[in-house]
Amino acid sequence: MEIRRLGFIPGEHVRRETLFHVANGYLGMRGSFEEGTPPGVRSVRGTYINGFFDSSDIHYEEKLHGFASIQQSIVNVIDTQGISLDLDGEAFSLSAGKVRDFRQVLDIETGVYTRSLIWTSPRGKRTEIVFRRLASFILPSLALIHAELKPLDWSGAVRLTSSQRGDVLQDSDPNDPRKASVGRKMLRVTSALEQDGAMLMTAETLHSRLTMASAVSHRWQGGFTIGHRVGEMISEAMLVGRVKAGEAVSLTKYCVYTDSRRFEDPAEQALELLGQALKLDFPGWAERQSEYLDRFWQRAGAQIKGNEPLDASLSWSMYTLLASAGKDGIGNIASKGLSGEGYEGHYFWDTEIYMFPFFLLTSPDIARDLLRSRAAMLPEAIRHAREMGHEVGALYAWRTITGSECSAYFPSGSAQYHINGAVAHAFLTYWQVTGDLSFMAEEGAEVLIQTARLWLDAGHWQAGQFRIDSVTGPDEYSCIVNNNYYTNRSAQSHLRGTVKLCEALRNNGMLREAQERTSLAEAELDQFRHAAEAMYLPFDSDLGICAQDDAFLSKKRLDLSQIPKERFPLLMHYHPLFLYRHQVCKQADTVLAHFLYEEGEDEAAIRRGYEYYEEITTHDSSLSECIFSMMAARTGRPEKAYDYYRRTAALDLEDTHGNTADGIHAANMGGCWMGIVFGFAGLRLHWNGLAFRPCLPDKMEGYSFRLTWRGTGMQVLVQGGEALFMIQSGPGLELSVYDQEYRVEYELRVPIKANAGET
């Protein structure tokens, strides 16, 4: 399975740098050209370490109390991508001579990205050139670049110059609120040296004072001699030799990265890890990479049958999620993964609501790492709650790297209190799916209690109802609203889950530590329970739907059909107040609530809600269409679900939002997986097991996926009129299919219902 692009198209280059980035959750390297970008072609050349950031003061013309004061931005670190080729006196460049058979291929089974081409030089000499790259899942500090060149019709001298550059800058665009506004330098080289063929460069961020190191070494095949040149900001290795027509030579560049958030002595440890790396050649590391991915696909593999583009997108999404996710309890998943600087490399609720479920059901160890990363931010969340005027509890930052709030526009930033519900949801479903009560005692309970507490302080009682005013729900086209249905539902589930967890921990004698750490009083659990039961959930009885918030349905309805296409996304063309005063949604909000928290909600209200909100939703957010796909399936509209799913699958591969250049839309990739599992297969997680409600749109022959539930590995195959559930490892389990309970020991076949979503 691979992602493939043929031919060099200058206008597509910057977006292909995103598509063909290589990453492993620690390190990410955009698919920039080793030899440099042809003049006039837009490129964002970048290499990133998950969670490695610089900070800067946030300037406000009118600064009010509690506004986030320090920005954090993922840093474009030392650039080791450069390898320039001098072929018999002619410099290889796509802007000179002629290029044939240009191909870029990311093989998601082996985790190797290949760029190959045949270059005819201005003087007419033809050379086959192949670059391969990988970011190792086995040794996350390691990125490898393998360059191979074969003169087809000439012999002569070649020179390969491989660079390590510390003169790196950030990408920027002052007119796009989704990107950093000021292009700037964040990294300063602190030392550069060469020692036994290893070029070591260390650098420090200008304000956060984090340090990093990069160690580069080379191995080659062919008769080269190597020399090094170390400058203040740029080090280079030059390999000089001769080649013969028809004979290939190759160079492997080992690029090792370390940073001070994970390593005590980044420079020394970079050299150590470089030593380890050099023990294998490129094929050796590629083989290890394959083995790692084999195991991954073994437990996670999913397919869409009879629809190659969707299938490719699904697999690529899963692969890229794996490549984006921090696995060390420090790095989380940036909204752009490790593929670009969009959204400053921040972590959002995207992780918990859109990406976490994939890991939870396929790679629970990684899911746990992600939760550990959130748990580590709890002290910052407690501080943030105080800044926001809460005397108790914790409020997770809407966007952050280390946990402190980095949102400079709080109405669609810090006001999104539902981030607390998202974090809680992830912890609770982790417990649900894994049954790992120890982890919940050690890490989960404290997070859940502190964040649950916040709801009690943020909300208030009125006329026997518990209400939550002045928050922003997921839909950023209505900010600072009262009783956002999504938020209140999320808080309700959060409070209930926290009570349930505390009871389970107590029953197992495991509550005491969390109780002491949080000074949890017995009465507080009663308050949680009480607030959850009395949670006010706005409902419009005329329309028979849940209301997005207290005021939403009384606002003026925006007729989206009257707005010219070029004025989308609306946020780029309308003042926020225009959006706020209309019934218009950037993304799924109440519909998302119905996806996550359907328990006890009226079926007809869910269906009517879908219909109502669909008409006023622009999907200007990449978090929207996957949810509508799943809820279309849920409400008995498989063909509609398919339409949304197709757009979800195309988002980055076809750049339908026009900003894939800034990085992948990682949440949407989670949506691509969820669209199959929670969408078409209709999976819902319950305390007593898994529940399915499979459907199959006409345009798919079938689909299959694997998942793990409390130690049992299972494959689900929906095809040919039936759903097949096969236990692949571990004990049998209880399943519900179309609300019918089954016990599955080996396999279960259930005919697909035509109208699966209807109940």
Added chain:
Amino acid sequence: MEIRRLGFIPGEHVRRETLFHVANGYLGMRGSFEEGTPPGVRSVRGTYINGFFDSSDIHYEEKLHGFASIQQSIVNVIDTQGISLDLDGEAFSLSAGKVRDFRQVLDIETGVYTRSLIWTSPRGKRTEIVFRRLASFILPSLALIHAELKPLDWSGAVRLTSSQRGDVLQDSDPNDPRKASVGRKMLRVTSALEQDGAMLMTAETLHSRLTMASAVSHRWQGGFTIGHRVGEMISEAMLVGRVKAGEAVSLTKYCVYTDSRRFEDPAEQALELLGQALKLDFPGWAERQSEYLDRFWQRAGAQIKGNEPLDASLSWSMYTLLASAGKDGIGNIASKGLSGEGYEGHYFWDTEIYMFPFFLLTSPDIARDLLRSRAAMLPEAIRHAREMGHEVGALYAWRTITGSECSAYFPSGSAQYHINGAVAHAFLTYWQVTGDLSFMAEEGAEVLIQTARLWLDAGHWQAGQFRIDSVTGPDEYSCIVNNNYYTNRSAQSHLRGTVKLCEALRNNGMLREAQERTSLAEAELDQFRHAAEAMYLPFDSDLGICAQDDAFLSKKRLDLSQIPKERFPLLMHYHPLFLYRHQVCKQADTVLAHFLYEEGEDEAAIRRGYEYYEEITTHDSSLSECIFSMMAARTGRPEKAYDYYRRTAALDLEDTHGNTADGIHAANMGGCWMGIVFGFAGLRLHWNGLAFRPCLPDKMEGYSFRLTWRGTGMQVLVQGGEALFMIQSGPGLELSVYDQEYRVEYELRVPIKANAGET
């Protein structure tokens, strides 16, 4: 009548610079020391020209569409305050030697500020030193400084060095949202020369590219010789001579200012005006100043009897309003007048709602000038409406100098659509009080129609009601709300008034021009009428009060008694979301609506509303207590009204908000006058005349004021159990007193009701 401060108190200096500024509506000069500020004493040395600004880009970390992009800031212009004294070899300074009899006095009858003292030099020589200043109301480009010194016990050499400095900077404080965040240079000297004893300096603002000129000349008494030194940024005149014990010598410094917003050739015209200025000596200009003020007090004079501090504050407020108000149709009234740089010298609704009524009823010509200044901003208001997503109409900028929006935090800036209602209110009451239909045809109608139109686009129809969503009312502790009572009431009055005006103009054959300029369709007037009649005004029938907005009364009530005193003003200690989610008011909102728009409102609801909102209002805004004072009087609580009035009167004189250093609170000064006229005397303007409802609190013996209604000058005196209405000029008029109609030809006496506010 004078404002007097005795003794030099370093900690009070910067605030006294505000109190003792001299201004005339064009030019303002803070009361900084001629000889310079003693080391370690905070000073904001400033001179300002009304509406003379520099611009700068507003930087946002997350910039959304339509956010205000250009800031305007009043510029601290060339400093001509400096006169240093060398007395027999010793430099005069308050930080050396000893100071006795230090007095600062602003005489508001003559408009002259005097600082006098007796200085004993380090070597023990005593000198009496007196500085006098005025900013001429007759020649607004002119400020005069008169320095007089008399050696008491010595004879010898003196040197006076009088400076003109272009090396001026802005005041700043990055942690106060009410002030500029970055101290910076805004002015660049473009030329400096001396010619026949006149020092001319021209300068240009760095970004707005406005130019200004300052021309300085000197006259003296005593045997001095003068020399000049012209530098790139600083010019100086040095006067050297000898003095004898017991004999006074004096210097008059003529400081003339011009700017390119009013003058075609500021440099040439500054010299011309300087020539005019030199025709009179200081006593001559002081006499003219007195005559001007005599005429002002003649038509505007007001007194509070038996309460000297209040009386002084009232007179000072009236004087300062006069000194703050632009009278050329270009300058308006900055929220700090011309006394400081707070709020960047911007114009707000403060003008129309708090200050305009004073001018309207005492100096209708100045009122008209203020309206002309707003009318000139109409094209910018139309542009602003487009930026905010309105396809028709005009929306005045919340804060501005030239008309473009300068609010960098729109939830308590541009979202305050009620600015349109305030501008309309001023135009409509101008018409009401003056009957000047020509002006309304020429300037008013277009403004009213364009701004009225905006309501139709901003609001919408639902279930037969006209609703206005997502705006911010006057209370900035609740932002972006739906159906703010104040806003909707204001829009209703605005729409009705516009219809009434258009009908009156049509009946007089004067509508056509405005109709053509605005493309007003007949149907639009019907829409205005219809929307006004169907305006939704939220009312809580349980509480029996008008609701501040749809959601306000269902929020959590903040118990102000539980908040420590040092946490006020709340905006400096709580995140906006904390404030937004509570029932807490920064200032009068619904109560203000009841003051401005009482017609047809239920009396009991007004009274209960006052009681309800009073408990949750912090008065963190200086616009609040004066309104509560008036509404306390209105609702039959004269003693309560007195308490609020006392605080209103003390605000700047006692610096009760702690920021008088940044400039006066001009709106509060309007409130100080309104508190007597609309508060205790209970004046309301009606289409058919004036209505009074006088009351007298125990702590006042009485009060009197003068006003003009359609060419009739009247004095009102409330004292000794009765209210006396005396016609002073012009024809008799109809009055309503306690809802009883009277025709007054000469005078009318009505006994005061004990419970005047009750109806």
